[in-house]
Amino acid sequence: MSADANPLLARWSTPFEAPPFADIRTEHYHQAFETALAENRAEIDTIAGNEAEPSFDNTLAALERSGRSLDQVASVFFNLAGSNTNDELQAIEREMAPILSRHHTAIYLNDALFRRVDAVFARRAELGLSPEQARVLDRYHTAFRRAGAGRPEAVKQRLAAISERLASLGTQFGQNVLKDEKAWSMRLDGEADLAGLPDFLRSASAGAAGDRGESGHVVTLSRSLIEPFLQFSARRDLRETAFKAWLARGEGGGETDNRALIAEMVALRAERARLLGYQTFAHYRLDDSMARTPEAALDLLRSVWQPARAQAERERAGLEALAAGEGDNIALQAWDWRYYAEKKRRQEFDLDEAELKPYLQLDKIIEAAFDTARRLFGITFTERKDVPVYHPDVRAFEAKDAGGASIGLFYGDYFARPSKRSGAWMSAFRSQERLNGAISPIIVNVMNFARGAEGEPTLLSFDDARTLFHEFGHGLHGLLSDVTYPLLSGTGVARDFVEFPSQLYEHWLEQPEVLQRYAVHYKTGEPMPKALLDRLLASRTFNQGFATVEYVSSALVDLEMHLLDKAEGFDAGAFETKVLGEIDMPRAMVMRHRPPHFQHVFSGEGYSSAYYSYLWSEVLDADGFDAFVETGDIFDGETARKLKQFVYAAGNRQDAAQAYRDFRGHDPKPEALLKKRGLAA
Known part of the structure; x- marks a missing residue:
C-alpha cells in the first residue's frame, strides 16, 4: 500500500476533519507508524543540524511544528486501544510501546538539539519573547533536563533503556487488568440470586449477560455494575465472591498477574x-x-x-x-460495607438509591452538563449525525461559542463493553493550537455506565452523574483551550492541577437549580420532589x-x-x-x-x-x-x-x-x- 492510500496519513475531508474511522483497518497502523516516525526523525535531524544561530523560531517553534503526522496516527490508535480494543490492536500496542518510547527518548537525549534549546534558554532575557513563548521555552528546557539531556553517554543509554522497558511493562499491566475484567463474570440464577436487587440493576445485569451472548443475569467487574451489586445484593455469599474477584484483578497467579x-x-x-x-x-x-x-x-x-x-x-x-x-x-x-451503608443512608435520610435513579437519566445529565457550560461560558452543543464515530454507541456533538462560531467537536462514549478498559477518562483525537493554523480540538469522554434495558433509558447513580460532570470538566479544559503552541494546549498542565477544572465542575451538579431542571422522572417527566432533593443534598457528606x-x-x-x-x-x-x-x-x-x-x-x-x-x-x-x-x-x-x-x-x-x-x-x-x-x- 502506498502511504498516500493510508487513511491515517491523509488529510481528512470529513466534517471537522474527524478521523475517518470506517476507512481505518488494523493493517494500516504499522505502515502509518513507520512513515510518521521516519518523517519525525527527519524533522528532528533538520532542527538539530541547523547551522544558523539557535533562535526561538528555528528551534522551539520548529519542534512545535514537528511530529504532526505521528500525533495524528498515535491519537487515533491509542484512543481506540483504550476504548474499543481487540487482540490485534493489543498486539500492536505491545509492539509499539517500546518503539515510541525509544523515539521520544532519542529526541530528548539528542545532544545537538539540547545545545540549541539551551542556547536559546541562556539568551531568553534578550530575545523579546512573548509570555507564551517564554513558557514554551521554559517547558522544553525543563523537559530536556528532566529526561537526562547533557548527561554522560552511558547514563543516557541506561535512561533510554529504562524508559523503553517501562513503556512495555505499563502496556502489559493495563492489558492484564482488562483481560481479568473481561474473563470474570458471575451468573445469577433465579430469584434467590437476585434478592435485594432493584429493577434498574436487574435490567443492567441482564444487559451485561446479553453483551456476553448469554441469557439471564450476570455480574461483571465493570465498576458501574459491581458497585451497585455490592450495595444492594441481599446475598452475602455472592457479595463476598464478587468483591474478592474485584479485589484480585492482576493478582491471579497466571499470565495476567501484575x-x-x-x-x-x-x-x-x-x-x-x-x-x-x-x-x-x-x-x-x-x-x-x-x-x-x-x-x-x-x-x-x-x-x-x-x-x-x-x-x-x-x-x-x-x-x-x-x-x-x-x-x-x-x-x-x-463486602458488607456498601450494603449496610445503603441501609444506613435510607435510615438516616429516608434516601434510597433505587428511588433516586429514576430521576437521573443519562441523556438528561448530559443535557445538564451542556447547559451548565452554556450558562458559565456561553458555549452550546449540537448533536451531529454526519460525523464519523468509532463505535455505534458513540455520540458526536459540535461545540459553538456564544457568537455561534464552531470551536470543536466532542465525542461522548458512555456505555461499558468488553472492548473498553474500565474507568472513565477524557482524551483528545486532536488538541487546539494556532501555530499550524486555526486547529480546533476533537475531545472525547469515555465512561463505563451500565446500559438500560432495551427500550428503557439508562439510569445513573448520583456517583455516576458526578463522574459524567467530572469528565466533562476535563472535556471543557480541552475544548475551551485558547493557546498558540501545541505544548501548552488544554490539559497539558501540572498533574496536581489538571484535576482542578474537572473537580470544580462537579459542584454544579449538586446545585438545586440544576437538579430541579434536569433530575426528572424517566416515566412521568416530573422533577425530583423537593423533599427528595433536600434529602439528597443533606446526604452529601x-x-x-x-x-x-x-x-x-x-x-x-x-x-x-x-x-x-x-x-x-x-x-x-x-x-x-x-x-x-x-x-x-x-x-x-x-x-x-x-x-x-x-x-x-x-x-x-x-x-x-x-x-x-x-x-x-x-x-x-x-x-x-x-x-x-x-x-x-x-x-x-x-x-x-x-x-x-x-x-x-x-x-x-x-x-x-x-x-x-x-x-x-x-x-x-x-x-x-x-x-x-x-x-x-
Whole structure:
C-alpha cells in the first residue's frame, strides 16, 4: 500500500476533519507508524543540524511544528486501544510501546538539539519573547533536563533503556487488568440470586449477560455494575465472591498477574531517579508539580487521614449496630460495607438509591452538563449525525461559542463493553493550537455506565452523574483551550492541577437549580420532589469517612512505594500490608485501588507518585467554588469569565499556582476541603 492510500496519513475531508474511522483497518497502523516516525526523525535531524544561530523560531517553534503526522496516527490508535480494543490492536500496542518510547527518548537525549534549546534558554532575557513563548521555552528546557539531556553517554543509554522497558511493562499491566475484567463474570440464577436487587440493576445485569451472548443475569467487574451489586445484593455469599474477584484483578497467579511487573517498574523508576540526581522517584516526579516535594503531598494526605479514619471508624460501628439490629450479628467485612451503608443512608435520610435513579437519566445529565457550560461560558452543543464515530454507541456533538462560531467537536462514549478498559477518562483525537493554523480540538469522554434495558433509558447513580460532570470538566479544559503552541494546549498542565477544572465542575451538579431542571422522572417527566432533593443534598457528606480513607490509603501507598531509594526485590503485597499497618487502616476497608490493578500508577506513568493529585486539586476546587458562592450567584458572569480566562482557556500558559491566584485572587484555603467532605471539627 502506498502511504498516500493510508487513511491515517491523509488529510481528512470529513466534517471537522474527524478521523475517518470506517476507512481505518488494523493493517494500516504499522505502515502509518513507520512513515510518521521516519518523517519525525527527519524533522528532528533538520532542527538539530541547523547551522544558523539557535533562535526561538528555528528551534522551539520548529519542534512545535514537528511530529504532526505521528500525533495524528498515535491519537487515533491509542484512543481506540483504550476504548474499543481487540487482540490485534493489543498486539500492536505491545509492539509499539517500546518503539515510541525509544523515539521520544532519542529526541530528548539528542545532544545537538539540547545545545540549541539551551542556547536559546541562556539568551531568553534578550530575545523579546512573548509570555507564551517564554513558557514554551521554559517547558522544553525543563523537559530536556528532566529526561537526562547533557548527561554522560552511558547514563543516557541506561535512561533510554529504562524508559523503553517501562513503556512495555505499563502496556502489559493495563492489558492484564482488562483481560481479568473481561474473563470474570458471575451468573445469577433465579430469584434467590437476585434478592435485594432493584429493577434498574436487574435490567443492567441482564444487559451485561446479553453483551456476553448469554441469557439471564450476570455480574461483571465493570465498576458501574459491581458497585451497585455490592450495595444492594441481599446475598452475602455472592457479595463476598464478587468483591474478592474485584479485589484480585492482576493478582491471579497466571499470565495476567501484575506483581512481578510492579516490582520491576518500582525498581526501574527508583534507578532512573538516582541517575537524574534525585533521592527517589517521588522526589523526581514531584519536583515539576505544584506540590514540589513529596513532603508537601504527604503533609496534605496525613492532615486528612486522621479525621477521615476517625469518621470511618464511627461509620463502621454504626453499620455493625444496624446489622445487629436486623439480626445479622457479624463482624463487618469489606463486602458488607456498601450494603449496610445503603441501609444506613435510607435510615438516616429516608434516601434510597433505587428511588433516586429514576430521576437521573443519562441523556438528561448530559443535557445538564451542556447547559451548565452554556450558562458559565456561553458555549452550546449540537448533536451531529454526519460525523464519523468509532463505535455505534458513540455520540458526536459540535461545540459553538456564544457568537455561534464552531470551536470543536466532542465525542461522548458512555456505555461499558468488553472492548473498553474500565474507568472513565477524557482524551483528545486532536488538541487546539494556532501555530499550524486555526486547529480546533476533537475531545472525547469515555465512561463505563451500565446500559438500560432495551427500550428503557439508562439510569445513573448520583456517583455516576458526578463522574459524567467530572469528565466533562476535563472535556471543557480541552475544548475551551485558547493557546498558540501545541505544548501548552488544554490539559497539558501540572498533574496536581489538571484535576482542578474537572473537580470544580462537579459542584454544579449538586446545585438545586440544576437538579430541579434536569433530575426528572424517566416515566412521568416530573422533577425530583423537593423533599427528595433536600434529602439528597443533606446526604452529601454521608459515608465520607469511608470514601476518604479508601482514596487516601491508595495515595499514601503510591507515594510511599515511590519514596524507596532502592526497590530491588520489591514485594507489592507485603509493602501494601506494611503501609496499611503503619497508618492503622480501619478494619473492613481496603484501598480503592490495590497495586495489582492500580492503573493510574502502573498502566503508564500518568499518576505514578501523583495519585495524591485528586486531593491536592480538591483543595483548589473547594475553595474555587466558593468564589461563585460568595457572589450569591453560582453562574456569576465575571467569576466565570476569570475562570475561563485563567483556567479553562489558559492551558499551561503559566505556572499553575499563579493561574489559580489570578482566578481566585488569593492562594487556596485548605479548610474548605475538610468542610466539603464533612470532616471539619
